[in-house]
Amino acid sequence: MANVGTDRVKRGMAEMQKGGVIMDVVNAEQAKIAEAAGAVAVMALERVPSDIRKAGGVARMADPAIIEEVMNAVSIPVMAKCRIGHIVEARILEAMGVDYIDESEVLTPADEKHHIDKTKFTVPFVCGARDLGEALRRIAEGASMIRTKGEPGTGNIVEAVRHQRMMQSAIRRVQAMSEDELYAEAKNLGAPYHLLKQVHDLGRLPVVNFAAGGIATPADAALMMELGSDGVFVGSGIFKSENPEKYARAIVQAVTHYQDYELLAHLSKNLGQAMQGIDLATLREEERMAVRGW
Amino acid sequence: MKIAVIAVQGAFREHIAALRQLGADAREAKWARDLEGVDGVVIPGGESTAIGKLMREYDMLEPVRELARAGKPIYGTCAGMIVLAKRIEGEDTVHLGLMDVTVRRNSFGRQRESFEADIDIPAIGAPPFPAVFIRAPHIVSVGEGVEVLATYEDRIVAVRQGNLLATSFHPELTDDYRLHQYFLNMAQAPVAH
Numbered sequence: 160m161a162n163v164g165t166d167r168v169k170r171g172m173a174e175m176q177k178g179g180v181i182m183d184v185v186n187a188e189q190a191k192i193a194e195a196a197g198a199v200a201v202m203a204l205e206r207v208p209s210d211i212r213k214a215g216g217v218a219r220m221a222d223p224a225i226i227e228e229v230m231n232a233v234s235i236p237v238m239a240k241c242r243i244g245h246i247v248e249a250r251i252l253e254a255m256g257v258d259y260i261d262e263s264e265v266l267t268p269a270d271e272k273h274h275i276d277k278t279k280f281t282v283p284f285v286c287g288a289r290d291l292g293e294a295l296r297r298i299a300e301g302a303s304m305i306r307t308k309g310e311p312g313t314g315n316i317v318e319a320v321r322h323q324r325m326m327q328s329a330i331r332r333v334q335a336m337s338e339d340e341l342y343a344e345a346k347n348l349g350a351p352y353h354l355l356k357q358v359h360d361l362g363r364l365p366v367v368n369f370a371a372g373g374i375a376t377p378a379d380a381a382l383m384m385e386l387g388s389d390g391v392f393v394g395s396g397i398f399k400s401e402n403p404e405k406y407a408r409a410i411v412q413a414v415t416h417y418q419d420y421e422l423l424a425h426l427s428k429n430l431g432q433a434m435q436g437i438d439l440a441t442l443r444e445e446e447r448m449a450v451r452g453w
Numbered sequence: 454m455k456i457a458v459i460a461v462q463g464a465f466r467e468h469i470a471a472l473r474q475l476g477a478d479a480r481e482a483k484w485a486r487d488l489e490g491v492d493g494v495v496i497p498g499g500e501s502t503a504i505g506k507l508m509r510e511y512d513m514l515e516p517v518r519e520l521a522r523a524g525k526p527i528y529g530t531c532a533g534m535i536v537l538a539k540r541i542e543g544e545d546t547v548h549l550g551l552m553d554v555t556v557r558r559n560s561f562g563r564q565r566e567s568f569e570a571d572i573d574i575p576a577i578g579a580p581p582f583p584a585v586f587i588r589a590p591h592i593v594s595v596g597e598g599v600e601v602l603a604t605y606e607d608r609i610v611a612v613r614q615g616n617l618l619a620t621s622f623h624p625e626l627t628d629d630y631r632l633h634q635y636f637l638n639m640a641q642a643p644v645a646h
Binding site: 283 | 466507565569585623
């Protein structure tokens, strides 16, 4: 008897992505560049986050024609984003055979209270989180992979660092807690006790934990690995740089060899202009994506 | 016994944990120098295009081939099986090109078709093995001297050729270590070439 869509199969898929780079792409040509550079998966989008910011208005699931174009172009896994709480966008993506769904704050939320019940799906989901409580709430809903939210489309790493720091420091604190303290902490964090207990026992999240949101250079990617990420998502950072091919290759190698500083120096040479960044202080509150999701 | 687990990308930590549980001195191999003096090599699951590319860029392919020629056991799981194969359907690039098999990538479908199933592997005895298939490849055809260890619905999913071992599925995601033990036994009794 073959069992599809089990936790082991859904979480296992993310385990296979570890130590790798998942790249945002908007067409077949970019997808091929990403695959050739050694990306472990691509995220098929209509616009990268920095263009979503520029365009304004309501950001929705990409046109299925674009996602299909990308799926036909590469043999590596293809991910796609649906709006927070948008069950039907997720079902459409699942029906298309997308390999992983990102229930993403980069798009405009469809539901201000409920995330999707991801346990009901065969396809696995990745969700963003700013801290341990948020990560465990998403895992309780069935997320098989977690990523930091960061502040997407800014080329500014500061929020991703904040989120991964908060996550790792909370994990270390939970690890040191006594059994009875865990009950109080579960209430504090707004997270299910049984998942918190797993974090206590494992010393990490029970699913793979990637970094995302603001990674623009090989050094940024290596920094996120240094802080305990299992791998990285790079959104606008590659195809909004001056030389996407070079950036893609360099970031892939930087993630594998994140503690080899001489190599990182070599990889960072003559890359050309990185994507234009945004100082977060210049963003209005309603322009911040990291605060979406509950 | 020193076992190098190729650690350029993928589920290498799980393999290291399984091998250490069995008493082996398992370590990460990110560079060619990490392959010096080892008694065996494991190529983990991950994305075969990424693993193959990084092994090529960091000159790790030839040292692994040399270890194979010296009779040291090499074990590839999923992506690792693709990296080991002499032929990959529809692709001109092969990676290690050691094992006389033709593999088909993603042959069970996309992620939503990924599955778990208990399969019989006579070489490791009863009970059936809990096999986890994730966007898994299968072996379309084998050359002479390749022993089929297991099939699932008439597709070849585990093979051995002398000191080379490959499975479509991921024993490193389960706590059944019989295949890792089988591999370590191969390292203890090297096959002459």
